[in-house]
Amino acid sequence: MSSTTDLAPDVSLHVQEKWLRRRAEILRAALRAFREKGYAETTLGDIAEYVGVRKTALYHYFPDKETILYECHRESLAEVSGLLSAARRRHTGAADRLHSVITDHVRVMTETLDGSPISFEVPSLSGARQAEIIGARDQYEKGIREIVQQGISEGEFEAVDPKLAVFAILGAINWISRWYRPGGPVGTADMGNQFADHLVGGLLKRKW
Amino acid sequence: MSSTTDLAPDVSLHVQEKWLRRRAEILRAALRAFREKGYAETTLGDIAEYVGVRKTALYHYFPDKETILYECHRESLAEVSGLLSAARRRHTGAADRLHSVITDHVRVMTETLDGSPISFEVPSLSGARQAEIIGARDQYEKGIREIVQQGISEGEFEAVDPKLAVFAILGAINWISRWYRPGGPVGTADMGNQFADHLVGGLLKRKW
DNA sequence: ATGAGATTTGAACGGTGGTTCAAAATTTAA
DNA sequence: TTAAATTTTGAACCACCGTTCAAATCTCAT
Structure with a gap:
């Protein structure tokens, strides 16, 4: 039936949505596995187990392992890509803009990407894909x-x-992915603010 | 002849020193390969190639791949472990101490460990070794x-x-290992100081 | 120069993991 | 209910890689 990025044109809406739900579930499981073991040490079996299927089921949704990684990258970048323009719209000063970007990025790392390790796994992508992700x-x-x-x-x-x-x-x-765990003991709702205060504060001109 | 951590007791000094030199060379090559490809994607063949031997020669010096990684970890930790006590001896104030630790750590990262990626590879160690490295x-x-x-x-x-x-x-x-390359375009002799000014400065009490 | 010891090499092994493919199982839509 | 479509499964394949081992080669010390 499907190409693994979208469905045949005559497939019902119900089946499409179910397919997309499973696909998203696989990506979530992959992200978790990559975070725990790294891309290279994660097997398709690991991902499949988290989803509750066998590894070969993954081929119904993705053509190969690397594509799963690539799609994780693209989703992560999609989350991050609007942060700059949002900060520019909201603020005019550099400190406020930078503070905003950092706060938002930390929020995305912790709330949306659950500590995504994705920044680390770029070399595992091949040729054009790697260039694209590095470019972004x-x-x-x-x-x-x-x-x-x-x-x-x-x-x-x-x-x-x-x-x-x-x-x-x-x-x-990016190091957040090394220690942050959703529901873990470290990290609070205000950590984005602490990070931003720290990292922006250290750049401000000293008043002596 | 050898156990792979030291030599038989009757081996000449000359042969010992040669053996140790080769062993150190392998560790250096491994560190480079791990930096470029990560531990999991690095093959013993890769390391051997950097040294100029075949992969099986590595077994004369190390019992297995993991031990190579473990020894890289130990060497990195050896470089870092004295930084705290040195900072405490040199300074009494927290800001000066922290500044000193950061400057020294950056220097170790860039000058001694050539941007060592070693912080990332802890999960690849097994059981007791991992506990030891994590403990340190x-x-x-x-x-x-x-x-x-x-x-x-x-x-x-x-x-x-x-x-x-x-x-x-x-x-x-730790992120230095992701972008720093010896002789690369980024990173100067003063970067330790910039890092420390930034990271310590952001903690200092604000004077308004 | 020579034999012993050290070092390197290449062949081989076995396990693992990504991938293919056809059959089985499940779901869907009429 | 039933046939078609979709999804999942398991068997199989094969390349790769860490590891073993014995032979070849090199180095050392007398």
Whole structure:
């Protein structure tokens, strides 16, 4: 019947929605497995077990293992991609914009992606897919760098190397996937704010 | 002849030193391969190729792949483990101590470990080894947390959750392995200082 | 120079995991 | 209810990779 990204045109709406629900379930299970074991050590059997099927059922929804990873990446990026423009709309100053991006990114990491490890698994993608994901990631980084540069130019931030500053910020945020567990003992509703205060505060011009 | 952690007692000094040199070379190659591909995707053939031997030669020096990883972990921890006590000896204030630890840790990451990805590969260790590495890592984190707590208690730092603050700091530092490349375009001699200024500065009590 | 020891190599093994494919099972729609 | 469509399953395949082992090669020490 299906190509594994969408359904045949004559399939009923009910069947389509059921298919999409199962597909989404597989992606959720994959994300969890990748977080726990990494992509390479996760077997299709692991993912299937979390879903409650056998590994070969996954081929009804995805053509191969890598595509599952790729789709996880795309979903993660979709969550993150609007954060910059939202921060720019809401705020004019660099500090407020940066604070907003960080807070939102932490929220996405913890509430939507459940501590997604996806930032780590880029090298497992092949050729064009890897280039695409890296491209989108680099766009996001660039956008944050521009905010930092804005802060420096307007005298709000110390004259740091924006690239290093952004790597530090994104490192802190991406590392959340290493320790954050939904319902775990660490991490509260306010952690986005603490992260942002810390990471933005450290850039502000010192008043001596 | 050898057990793979040391040599037979009657082996000449010359042969011992040669053996140890080769062994160290293998560890260096492994660290590089793990950085580039991750532990799971790195084959023994990859490591061997970097050394210029065949994969089976590695068994003369290490009993299995995991032991290579374990030894990489131990070496990394050896580099990091003295940083806390050094900072405590050198400084009395929390901010100075924290600044010192961060600067030193960044230096170790970039100069000694060439951007070691080792923080990421803990789940690949089995049982007792994993517990050991996690234990040592947790000790280090705890030490940093105590510095942060000192800063809070003495009114030097904002009243943050020390655990979150330390995760942010260690995230930023560990993330270096994702973008830092020896001789690469990013990263200068002063990046440790920028990182430390940023990450410590963000904790300092605000003066309004 | 030579024999012993150290080091490296290549062949082989076995287990694992991604993938294919056809049959079985389940669901759907008339 | 029934046939068609969809979904799941299990058997099988094969490539790959960690590991073993004995032979080949190299190095060392006398």
